[in-house]
Amino acid sequence: MRLKGKVALVTxxxxxxxxxxxxxxxxxxxxxxxxxxxxxxxxNEVIENCKRLGAKVDGGLFDVGNYEEVTTLVKNIENIxxxxxxxxNNAGIIEPTPFLEISPQQWDRVIRTHLYGTFYCTxxxxxxxxxxxxxxxxxxxxxxxxxxxxxxxxxxxxxxxxIYAFTKNVARxxxxxxxxxxxxxxxxxxxxxxxxxxxxxxxxERLLNLADPKELxxxxxxxxxxxxxxxxxxxxxADGGMMC
Numbered sequence: 001m002r003l004k005g006k007v008a009l010v011t012x013x014x015x016x017x018x019x020x021x022x023x024x025x026x027x028x029x030x031x032x033x034x035x036x037x038x039x040x041x042x043x044n045e046v047i048e049n050c051k052r053l054g055a056k057v058d059g060g061l062f063d064v065g066n067y068e069e070v071t072t073l074v075k076n077i078e079n080i081x082x083x084x085x086x087x088x089n090n091a092g093i094i095e096p097t098p099f100l101e102i103s104p105q106q107w108d109r110v111i112r113t114h115l116y117g118t119f120y121c122t123x124x125x126x127x128x129x130x131x132x133x134x135x136x137x138x139x140x141x142x143x144x145x146x147x148x149x150x151x152x153x154x155x156x157x158x159x160x161x162x163i164y165a166f167t168k169n170v171a172r173x174x175x176x177x178x179x180x181x182x183x184x185x186x187x188x189x190x191x192x193x194x195x196x197x198x199x200x201x202x203x204x205e206r207l208l209n210l211a212d213p214k215e216l217x218x219x220x221x222x223x224x225x226x227x228x229x230x231x232x233x234x235x236x237x238a239d240g241g242m243m244c
Contacts (some may be wrong), residue, residue, distance in 0.1 A: 001028055001029035002028050002029070002221060002224075002225040002226070002227070003025055003028040003029045003030035003086070003221070003224055003225060004028070004029030004030075005029070006029070006030045006031070006085040006086055006224070007030065007031045007032070007033070007077075007081045007083050007084050007085050007086070008025050008030045008031070008032050008033070008084070008085065008086035008087070008088065008224065009032075009033045009035070009077060009084050009086070009087050009088065009121070009125065010022045010025070010032060010033075010034050010035065010088040010090060011035040011064050011088065011089055011090050011091035011117065011121060012035070012036070012037075012090035012091035012092055013034035013035055013036055013043060013046055013059065013090070014036035014037075014039040014042035014043045014046060015039065015042050015190070015191060016188070016189075016190035016191055016192070016213050017090060017141070017186060017188060017190055017213045017216060018034075018046075018088070018090045018091075019042070019046045019213070020188075020212075020213035020214045020216060020217055021088055021090065021213075021216070021217060021220045022034055022046050022049075022050055023046065023049050023050055023053065024214070024217035024220065024221060025050075025055075025086075025220070025221070025224065026049075026050035026053040026054065026055035026057070027053050028221055028225075029054075029055075030055060030086065030224075031055050031056040031057065031081060032050055032055055032056075032057045032058075032059070033057075033058055033059050033073075033076070033077045033080065033081065033084070034046060034047055034050070034057065034058075034059035035059055035060065035061075035062050035064065035073060035091065036059070036060075036061050036062075037061060037062070037063060037064075037091065038061065040061060043059060043060075043061065047059055056081075058076070058080050058081075060073065060076070063113075064091045064113065064116075064117030064120060064121055065109075065112035065113045065116045065117045065120075067116075067120050070117075070120040070121055070124055071124060074124045074125065074128055077129075078128065078129075083129055084125050084128075084129040084130070084136075085129075085130075085135070085136060085137065086136070086137045086138075086139070086224045087121060087122065087125045087136070087137070087138045087139065088139045088141075088220065088224075089117065089118040089121055089122065089138070089139065089140045089141060089163075090141050091113060091114075091117050092113055092114050092117075092141065092156075092159075092192070093109070093110060093113050093114075094110070094153065094156050094192045094195055094196070095109075095110060095155075095156075095195075096152040096153060096195055096196055096198075096199035096200075097152055097155075098151075098152055099152075099154045102154060102155055106155060107155045110155040110156055110159055111155060111158065111159045111162075113159075114156070114159035114160065114162075114163060115159045115162040115163060115166070118140055118163050118166060119166065122138055122140075122166075122170065122181075125138075126138075126174065126177075126179060130177065130179050131177050131179075134177050134178040134179075135178050135179065136177075136178075136179040136180070137179070137180050137223060137224050137225075137228070138170075138179065138180070138181040138182070139182060139183065139184060139220060139223045139224065140163050140166065140167050140181070140182070140183040140184075141160075141163065141183065141184060141185075141186065142160050142163055142164050142167070142183045142184065142185040142235055143156070143157070143160040143185060144185065144187065144239070144242070144243055145157035145160060146160035146161040146163070146164050146185075147161075147164070147185075147243075148243070151200075152196075152199050152200075153196070163183065164183065164235060167181055167182065167183040167233065167235065168233050171232045171233030172233060174232075175232065179232075180223070180228055180229065180231060180232040181232055181233065182223045182228065182231060182232060182233065182234045182235070182236065183234070183235045183236070184216070184219050184220065184223070184235075184236050184237075184238055185235055185236065185237045185238065185239065185243075186213075186216050186219075186238045186239065187210060187211075187238070187239035187240065187242050187243075188210055188211050188212065188213040188215060188216055189207075189210040189211065189212060189213065190213060193207045193210055194207075210240075211240055215238075215240070216238050219236055219238045223236070
């Protein structure tokens with residue numbers, strides 16, 4: 001029960017990695033505020049699963065790329081829990097498209113969800129819950145495309161590259177407040193990897209046989225727990241050796 005007594009906000013909690021992390025945190029004793037965007041049924045399922053594991057859970061559908069919606073969800077958390085100890089910036093979308101076919105609208109949508117969403121949630125959670133208490137854990141999500149060339153994901157890779165730099169710089173600035181900011185570069189089966197496999201066709205078959213997101217839970221628990229009190233500004237690759 002390494003997260004007993006902690007409250008965690010997990011964005012992108014409806015499916016995949018967000019679902020696995022939410023349920024893993026519940027097993028470790030955390031209470032949760034879970035955020036999805038459009039998948040109400042999926043979010044409700046995760047909320048009920050976490051409640052059965054003994055957690056106090058609430059949440060809702062919000063667009064984390066919209067600052068007004070982020071301020072609303074943060075106010076909800078304040079009213080329900082009065083506190084946040086752990087933030088997992090997991091919300092994201094992917095629309096595999098060749099670079100020359102990416103529209104300005106798609107570019108804005110992808111960058112806004114990943115990079116703006118990470119900024120908005122981090123800013124509001126730190127200012128409202130973590131700064132004065134001088135403690136907190138922030139976990140961002142990076143991606144292989146942020147550190148190596150790929151095809152069809154220039155918008156997504158740019159957003160994740162921004163999150164990579166954001167993690168390093170914010171970790172440095174928040175040292176004085178005893179807030180640890182780290183990122184995980186995960187590779188596991190999800191709606192995103194399914195979309196990439198479909199885009200790549202036969203060459204993407206290896207993306208259909210990836211590990212279950214549950215394999216990533218220990219990495220998230222490490223960064224969320226007191227075990228990582230002396231670790232900040234780090235990018236942990238959890239990919240089963242894919243990028244070796």
